[in-house]
Amino acid sequence: MFSRSLFLTHVYKNVIKMSVFVQKINPITGANDWVVQNEDYDFHQEVARSAFADMLHDSERNQLYEQALRAAINKKHAEGKKANVLDIGTGTGLLSMMAVRNGADSVTACEAFKPMSECALKIIALNGFEGKIKVIPKRSTDINVGEQGDMRERCNILVTEVFDTELIGEGALSTFQHAHKYLLEKDSIVVPESATIFAQVVECPLVQNWNKLKDIFNDDLELLLKVPDSIQNCAGSAAVHDVQLSQLSYNSFNTIASPIPVLRFDWSGQTPFIFERSTINTIKAECDGKAQAVFMWWELQMDTENKIVLSCAPVWAHPWTKLKGDVEIPWRDHWMQAIYYFPNDINVKKGQEVNLISCHDEYSLWFNLTHNLRITDSDYLNPVCSCGLHANFSRTRIGQMNDSRRNKKYLSLFEEQLNNNSCILVLGDGFYFALTAAKYGVKKMYFLETNTLSRRILLEFINFNGIKNVEVIPSLEKLNEIDLKEINCVLGEPYFTSSILQWDNLLFLYLLKGIKKLVSNDIQVFPQKVVIRAVAVHFKDLYKIRSPLGKCEGLLMKNFDQLIEESSNISDDTVEAHPLWEYPGFALSEVEEILEIDMAHPPESATERKGNIKIQSHMECNGIAVWSDWYPLNSPRFLISTGPISPITVGEKINWDMYTRQGVYLFSNKCKTNEIKYSFSLNFSNGHINFKCD
Known part of the structure; x- marks a missing residue:
């Protein structure tokens, strides 16, 4: 799935050991590391990406393909x-x-x-x-x-x-x-003989959080920070947002228009192949609301008589649900559903007719909605991000910026800890919310923004809101040129665009270490601590991406299993990043505290922790979930968790934060055991983290 090291280049081979030096960006230190890897590192990385081919675990897919093949062979005979x-x-x-x-x-x-x-x-x-x-x-x-x-x-x-x-x-x-x-x-x-794409028009503030930034208000509804017009009016990105839609609560969205077929693709060759096309469907709104997005999925018509159909619909629209009621539909990570955001929200009234425009080129889809009786060329345009936000930050990060629970805790921190004597240095990428501190009369704010696009957006926020007491620093070198002795507070979420796993944001510590010699000794640091935690999990389906096939539809897959396992061992990190809210899992243990770090006084050398996670459930363990809990103040009241958003109870489903990706250590086989041994090491000198389970 995901590797938290970014592959850049091969430099040369060591002829004796047949290895290569590979340059990787260490997300914790921000430095380029040279590491020795197997000479076929990039090949193994590509093999491992198939992740034990969860597609081949999809028995419905396999069986429908075989049924359609049998029908085709019989027809020819x-x-x-x-x-x-x-x-x-x-x-x-x-x-x-x-x-x-x-x-x-x-x-x-x-x-x-x-x-x-x-x-x-x-x-x-x-x-x-x-x-x-x-x-x-x-x-x-x-x-x-x-x-x-x-x-x-x-x-x-x-x-x-x-x-x-x-x-x-x-x-x-x-x-x-x-x-x-x-x-x-x-x-x-x-x-298959053909395919049909379905679209459902929805109002869904929850998913819109992943797309549009919101203005910031306090509890008294006083406007603290307004999103610049350039960002507010941006059409966003047409890039597909693939999601396990079945994991969305049915109460989280209003259906403006029920699912309809909007595009059909004929693979049979009986009609010409069209590489760019648009269709228009006039639909009636089923309720009052704001049309914000399209939920999209597709069906494959597998045979010439359209009797064999493979559907990728979410649970509420799946044929199985319609035929059998409350059923468990096939799980697929290779073919999920997708969200496409309209360039603008469209207000509609129940019964009102609107035009749904569905477009595609050779490789991608996009959608629009319009009231207009006369549709113009601009209505067909593929949305392109003009503000930089959608190009620079992931959907997950944009949702994080809009997370009201998180933002309220930062507001409380600012109200309680900052005053007109506060001189603040902000470390991180895209922490635009920190600008609200300027509203509390702080003396001065410095932002270290090394990311070019993020810096441009920050300056737009500053200028648009007329904030005067802020200075943006583009690099550590420039920071060294400034007299920072007046700084008495360092603030971070922390978040960095280079981070994949949540503990990668410990880059904050390394920046802080270099800055401390430039500032006063009695400086306040927020967050005050971070705690890395873990829990044993029974994942309902996610384990399949690492689970050997053994047999697939009665056919032996031993060689494939061996190839994937070997490649994963060579190229994969032991911990992967996944948005676990999309992948139901049940807690098998209490939460294990792996490591606590005092941000003001971190260890100077390598730190290692070993322990046992006690399994307290009869369910098989197939993974360990890990996350970071950040404490702006050393109090549970200020806890900002990147993990569960409600207390974990053994045997019950875990409710994960939807605006972060958690770390997962997956086992290749289900594990029946009373305890799992783990070791965790963090080398503060080079930023290397290692987490292993036995």
Whole structure:
């Protein structure tokens, strides 16, 4: 999934040990580190990203593909023809083996990623299909057909899975077009035969928090900080926001318009492929409200008769729910749902007609909504961020900026701790909320903003709100040129754009260490401490991204499991970042306090903690969740948690903060044990953190 080290470049190979020096940005120190890695580090990193291919754990997907393949093969045989199957992007060879066992006369599979094509050959042999499937280690667009080509003749059945959350983001349109033009016969059957995109127009303040910054008010509704017009009026980003929509509370949104099909893609080749298109659907608002976003998902029509359908709908719109009532729908992390934000909120009245505009190019989708009877060219434009906020910060971070619970605690801190003698240095990226401190009459504020875009946005906030007693410092070098002896307070959330895991924000400590010699000795530091905590978890589904397949639909996957495990051990960090509110999990232990750090007096050397997490539930443990709790003041009243937002109870579902990503240590197999041993080390001299579980 995610690596908290950013791969930059290979420099040279050590010939004796066959290793490479890889440059990584250490997010805690902010420095570039050179580390020795396996010579195939980047290859293993790419393999490991498949994360044990949770797609292959999707039994419904696998079974529907096989049903549709069987129908296609039988249809060709009923026509008196051979069934010659082409499998594009075969991966493990699963679909190719399914084709053989369902009577295909010939099967050709292509896989451009060489380690995967080699793995497919081993799996095919392991399952007794050697000699029955030809594997071509090429992209389908590079395959030649002819007497001396990769394929002697064209095929008449195509099976492929080249889809992502956005359906077309992996180049499905060009893949299908090329296959029909060069690799398939005229009357070929394609599995899947077509796809349909659905859109549901909603009002949802919760998801809008991930998109639009809000003005800041105090409890008396006094305006403290206004968002600049340039940010308020920005169309935002058209980039897909993929989310497990089923985990949203049904009460968190109002349906302005129920789900409707808005775009259909015909993969059969019977109609021309269109790479840029727009559709308009006139819809009636089902309630009063603000149309803010589209919830999007898609269906695959797997066979020519549209009897076999694979749906990626959220639980409230899923066909299974409609047929069976309250059911558990298939879990998919490879194909989620998506949110697309309108450039502007549209006020609607119940029964009012509005036009939903749905657009796509070769790789992406976007949507708009308009009252206008006459639609202009601008209504079709793909939204582009003009303010810098959406380009610089993740959706999660924008939601964090809008988090009213968090912001109220900072306001209380400012009211209780700051006065007209306070001279403040703010450390971090995008802590625009700190500007509200200027409203409390502080003497002076300095912001260290090394991020160029974040600095530009900060200056817009300052100018737009007419704040005078603020100075923005662009670098540590510039900070060193200023007499900072008057500073008596250092403030941070902390947050840095380089951070992936929450403990990466300990970069605050390293900045603080370098600054302390420039400021007074009796300086106040907020936050005063940070506590790293953990809990043992039974994840309902998330464990699948690290769980070996063993068998998949009766076919052995041993070689694939070994390849992924080996690559993960070489290239992956032990702890990954995930938005755990999207992945239901149940607490199996009490919260374990791993490490507490006094921000004003941190340890100077390496610190190591070892302990045991006691399992107090009969459920199997398949992961450890970790997070950081920050204390602006050393009091539970000021706790700002990046983990659970309500007390954890053993055996019950954990309620996670929706505006941060938590750390997860996943086990490759479910664990039945009474306790889990862990070790945690933090080397303060180089910023390296290591967390391991046994």
